[in-house]
Amino acid sequence: MWIWQAITGALLLVLLGVHMVAQHFVAPTGLRFYTDVVAYLANPWIFALETVFLGVVITHALMGVRAIILDLAISEKADLLLKRVLVVVGVVLFIYGVYVTGMIAF
């Protein structure tokens, strides 16, 4: 899991950089107005980028949450439950994020 934390972290360095630069410096008005946001998200490349970014950041965040909780020396049974809960939370957050973004864009 640590290796995947490092890999997703490295990916986030790139994805977050692109996310920030695209939204604040490339997009017109820095996405201050609603119409600009819709136009930005409707671009299929941007939509794909944001989807990948969302997936990677949720993965990194929830693996980090698990790492912190494991430092509390929880039992194996609790760890199994934790993994399942975090997978469900991650999937729900991802689907929700993609759904809402899709609603705005299209």
Next chain:
Amino acid sequence: MDNQTTWQKIWAWIDYRGRREGGIGFILMRLTAIGLVVYLLLHLTMLTNLARGPEAWDGFIHLVEHPFFILADAVLIFGLLYHAINGIRVGILGLGWGSRLQAPLFWGAFALTVILTVAAVAAIVSIG
């Protein structure tokens, strides 16, 4: 130890007394991690707001132009940059490389974080 409460365990992470660069680095890493998870959830909530249409979005933009949110943005940017830049340091150290340089690497990461945060906040303030 075995009869510790959860709060005592958490205190073991954030007890800064006697800590040097690496220990302080760890505390900041953990705090920024938790802060960023909270922010991620807030950000997804904000997205929900955006889905409610232009009036909701404009209301939200009006809210975050308040100086309190500029300050909150500065804290967020600092936390994000620190977590990312120190994360690179932790990744390198975690694979067993550069342990003798860990203290100067911490200071380098911290300095870079501060510089980039100041630049980002300056950009926000000048655009606003």
Next chain:
Amino acid sequence: MRTLKLRILRGSPTLGRQYQTFTVTLPDEANIIDGVEQIFGHQDHSLMFRHACHHASCGLCGARVNGRERLMCITPVSEFPDGATVTLEPLRNFPWVGDLAVDVKPLLQKMDMVGLPYSREDELADSPEPGNRFEDCIECGLCMSACPVVGSSTKYLGPAPLAGLARLIQEPREVDFSKACALGKSPHGVWRCHSAMECTEVCPSDVDPSQAIGWLRRFYTFKKK
């Protein structure tokens, strides 16, 4: 000569805790352990502390000196200005026995788990199994005290045992390390380390546990020694 005020944490789990300050006058070339022994010999014979070799070889006199893990026998008094107050507290993350004494059995048990029983071959001439000691490590426990993850998890093997495991895999000396290897790979092994680096910083013997843990991670991931 210099005069120092040693502010020592006194008490025990049953008696409670409070700080007591003693004034000691020591030669400039003395170490903190000399001050503690002066207190024991001339001021308070009830003071509890561990000591033996006085030259950083036995690892017994570990304590927190002004919050930082040190061996008291190699902490020179010349580090502190004349008249300074120096706070002495027991090591963290070990069961507290009393005053500056802690029970380091958890460390020794974990060293045993990774295949490094602490008894040396020359001390157990009639033992059926020779001891396999991790050369540089003096099992002082400073790294275990400084590690924030050891502080929250009794299951985490910790810096010294993991460094010992790395050494064992690098040079097995006919010891079967497969069980210990599995321990190191478990959720309470190398993956619990978050590179706080305090273990490497406080180690008096140049063991560099964090580098060893990193080596182990590379070993487990890429399967190369």
